[in-house]
Amino acid sequence: xxxxxxxxxxxxxxxxxxxxxxxxxxxxxxxxxxxxxxxxxxxxxxxxxxxxxxxxxxxxxxxxxxxxxxxxxxxxxxxxxxxxxxxxxxxxxxxxxxxxxxxxxxxxxxxxxxxxxxxxxxxxxxxxxxxxxxxxxxxxxxxxxxxxxxxxxxxxxxxxxxxxxxxxxxxxxxxxxxxxxxxxxxxxxxxxxxxxxxxxxxxxxxxxxxxxxxxxxxxxxxxxxxxxxxxxxxxxxxxxxxxxxxxxxxxxxxxxxxxxxxxxxxxxxxxxxxxxxxxxxxxxxxxxxxxxxxxxxxxxxxxxxxxxxxxxxxxxxxxxxxxxxxxxxxxxxxxxxxxxxxxxxxxxxxxxxxxxxxxxxxxxxxxxxxxxxxxxxxxxxxxxxxxxxxxxxxxxxxxxxxxxxxxxxxxxxxxxxxxxxxxxxxxxxxxxxxxxxxxxxxxxxxxxxxxxxxxxxxxxxxxxxxxxxxxxx
Amino acid sequence: xxxxxxxxxxxxxxxxxxxxxxxxxxxxxxxxxxxxxxxxxxxxxxxxxxxxxxxxxxxxxxxxxxxxxxx
Numbered sequence: 001x002x003x004x005x006x007x008x009x010x011x012x013x014x015x016x017x018x019x020x021x022x023x024x025x026x027x028x029x030x031x032x033x034x035x036x037x038x039x040x041x042x043x044x045x046x047x048x049x050x051x052x053x054x055x056x057x058x059x060x061x062x063x064x065x066x067x068x069x070x071x072x073x074x075x076x077x078x079x080x081x082x083x084x085x086x087x088x089x090x091x092x093x094x095x096x097x098x099x100x101x102x103x104x105x106x107x108x109x110x111x112x113x114x115x116x117x118x119x120x121x122x123x124x125x126x127x128x129x130x131x132x133x134x135x136x137x138x139x140x141x142x143x144x145x146x147x148x149x150x151x152x153x154x155x156x157x158x159x160x161x162x163x164x165x166x167x168x169x170x171x172x173x174x175x176x177x178x179x180x181x182x183x184x185x186x187x188x189x190x191x192x193x194x195x196x197x198x199x200x201x202x203x204x205x206x207x208x209x210x211x212x213x214x215x216x217x218x219x220x221x222x223x224x225x226x227x228x229x230x231x232x233x234x235x236x237x238x239x240x241x242x243x244x245x246x247x248x249x250x251x252x253x254x255x256x257x258x259x260x261x262x263x264x265x266x267x268x269x270x271x272x273x274x275x276x277x278x279x280x281x282x283x284x285x286x287x288x289x290x291x292x293x294x295x296x297x298x299x300x301x302x303x304x305x306x307x308x309x310x311x312x313x314x315x316x317x318x319x320x321x322x323x324x325x326x327x328x329x330x331x332x333x334x335x336x337x338x339x340x341x342x343x344x345x346x347x348x349x350x351x352x353x354x355x356x357x358x359x360x361x362x363x364x365x366x367x368x369x370x371x372x373x374x375x376x377x378x379x380x381x382x383x384x385x386x387x388x389x390x391x392x393x394x395x396x397x398x399x400x401x402x403x404x405x406x407x408x409x410x411x412x413x414x415x416x417x418x419x420x421x422x423x424x425x426x427x428x429x430x431x432x433x434x435x436x437x438x439x440x441x442x443x444x445x446x447x448x449x450x451x452x453x454x455x456x457x458x459x460x461x462x463x464x465x466x467x468x469x470x471x472x473x
Numbered sequence: 474x475x476x477x478x479x480x481x482x483x484x485x486x487x488x489x490x491x492x493x494x495x496x497x498x499x500x501x502x503x504x505x506x507x508x509x510x511x512x513x514x515x516x517x518x519x520x521x522x523x524x525x526x527x528x529x530x531x532x533x534x535x536x537x538x539x540x541x542x543x544x
Contacts, residue, residue: 019506037506121509143506150527155519156512185510213514220513224520235530242526243519 015358017121019140023073029081030070031062037140038077044142049111057130058104060084060137084135085296086319086373089363090124090161091181092345092353094329095169095256097134098176100336101127102162102251104134108142109152110244113237118145122158123185129343131317132335148229150236152243159209160186163247166254167205168192175325177346181356189213205250258333259326272420277456281380281463282310284454285410288465289314291451292408294375300349301382305331305342311378312340319374321366323348349400350390367404376408377401381461384414384421387435388428394435394443402447402468409448409468413440415460437462 014022019037023030033041044050045062053059061082067075090098101124109119119141126138152158164187165179172195179187193201193214201211230236273281285307294316299308302320304327312318320342322328331344345366347353352366379386379401386392401409414421416432425432440462444450448466455462 016508017506018508034506120507123509140506150523151519153507153511154509156515157509159515160512189515208518212518213512215514216517217514220517224516225511230527235527238530239523239526242529243523246522 014138017138017140019143025070027083029083030065030073031079031081031140032073032075033077033079033140035076037143040144041077041079041139041142043144044112044115044117045139047112047115047117049108049115049117050139050142053108053111053136057133058136059108060128060135060139062139079139081137081139084128084130084137085317086343087128087364087369088343088345089353089356090127091177091356092347092366093124093129093176094325094332094344094346095166095176096329096332097129097344098124098162099166099251099254099256100332101129101134102158102166103248104136105158105162106244106248106251108136109154110241110248112142113145113240113244116145116147117142118149118152118240119154122154123161124180131341131343132332132339146227146229147233148231148236149227150230150239151227152240155243155247156213157185158247159213160188162186163205163209163250163254164189164192166251166256167209168195169256170254171196171200175346184357190217205253209250256329258330272459273456274458277459280454280456281412282307284463284465285310285380286314287452288408288410288463289316289376291465292376292410294408296374297376297378298370298374298404299378299380301379301385302331302344303327303381305334305344307378307380308342308344309334309338309340311376312342316341316376318342319370320344321347321349350386350392370404372404372406374404375406376410377405379409379411380463381412381414381420383412384418384424388421388424388432394440395446398443398447405468407468408451409444409464409466411444411464411466413437413462413464415462418460421460 018034020031020033023032042064050059054061062079065078065080067073067078070078090101093101104127105119105122109122112119120143121138121141126136126141127134128137129135161180165176168174168179168187169176189210192206192210196206196210200206230239271278289311294311297308297311297316297318299305299311299318299320302308302322305320308318308320308331318341320328320331322331322344323346325346328344328346331342334340335342335344347366355361355365355368356363379397383397386397387394401411415437416422416425416429416435441450444464444466448468451465451467453462453464
């Protein structure tokens with residue numbers, strides 16, 4: 001687990017749930033629980049479903065702690081949660097991860113029904129990722145269920161926040177972040193209805209998830225929301241399980257397919273590295289990782305995560321960011337397959353996720369979460385995109401890297417003569433005449449000391465391992 | 474964030490919690506903590522599907538009893 005630091009801003013301050021409040025203090029995640037919710041929560045945590053979920057890592061570990069340790073928190077029931085290393089938010093996830101979070105939500109919802117509990121809310125904000133594995137973190141979402149209760153009150157929220165964004169991704173090519181960052185509670189059926197064509201609206205999945213809810217809107221009365229208890233508990237369970245199974249079927253049908261984007265296959269198929277050159281780069285990376293021995297790594301512009309997985313094999317927990325959702329998705333698939341601690345996020349370092357939510361304080365910005373959280377930052381085959389496409393000055397790149405990393409920077413200098421550089425500069429060569437190797441090294445020297453470097457034979461690319469100068473805060 | 478502003482944020486969060494507590498003491502258990510928006514049309518659609526499932530439940534029971542007697 002990454003070491004916490006006192007200056008960490010509050011993350012996901014949860015004040016919406018009347019059952020309790022989440023507090024981050026001194027690197028610990030605490031939950032103050034409302035007295036009336038406390039007993040039910042305790043009961044839930046003792047159930048088989050909760051114990052198994054905690055043991056398998058699907059539900060965040062939660063233990064009761066003594067409130068006397070925190071005298072300024074006035075509560076009788078205080079829980080401490082296991083800290084998930086790098087919190088991430090649904091609008092940073094590739095579609096595959098949103099889908100996985102939805103699967104976990106339904107799995108736990110069905111298991112809870114068996115034990116006499118129900119899931120009262122179903123939003124992707126209940127889930128964080130440990131590497132590639134989803135973890136349900138909002139234990140207060142589980143509450144006791146009356147035996148005759150057959151409705152899933154979180155159904156509409158599940159549709160809005162999981163199913164409709166996945167549908168928008170599949171049918172309208174809408175990236176997950178566009179569906180989720182503008183709206184905390186997901187997409188409304190009426191909105192998706194407007195996007196759909198007239199015939200599309202009559203076909204599944206639109207018919208049940210979009211069109212019928214839109215047509216039925218307005219027919220609700222006060223009586224609609226009154227819970228109607230079923231006489232037979234067996235029937236109630238059958239109905240509730242049926243609703244959950246139907247959601248599972250819908251979700252399964254919306255499984256994102258592996259897509260081919262411009263960036264996928266960059267290293268494998270469209271690679272500009274010959275196998276010897278790639279081997280040299282890998283060897284240097286292995287040496288760099290052996291010298292630095294980082295516990296946590298940020299891989300910027302990770303593409304298919306080739307070097308992220310190299311770092312993970314050497315014991316690092318990796319956050320791999322790329323602005324392309326398709327490659328982030330392929331990293332996730334591999335992380336799941338290999339059970340590697342690589343967390344892929346769809347983040348563009350030149351335009352990172354801002355702070356969101358109420359007062360811009362509920363969800364911390366990517367940079368706030370990243371600063372000081374990584375022992376090593378990797379910027380391989382990405383510098384030219386930052387400097388040319390995004391027009392960020394080289395000095396700024398080093399300054400940001402120095403802010404984010406605790407110690408090491410592993411960076412690849414791509415010179416203007418490089419064919420890929422030439423491809424993206426498109427005639428603006430004059431602007432980059434200062435981008436010589438000497439210029440690069442001088443810019444680095446402001447905050448970093450050189451540890452080792454080498455040129456990749458036959459290429460206009462140099463690999464550098466830098467160490468941040470510690471007095472340069 | 475300094476520890477002072479951290480504590481302030483925490484105190485503010487707790488005040489909010491306490492303010493919410495008061496009316497909840499009067500609410501019935503099953504509705505006290507349910508806060509997710511149940512939707513409008515989606516809720517009715519779910520209720521209709523639930524009614525269909527209820528029918529399916531009785532139909533299945535009927536079939537079980539029917540075949541059960543045969544066995």
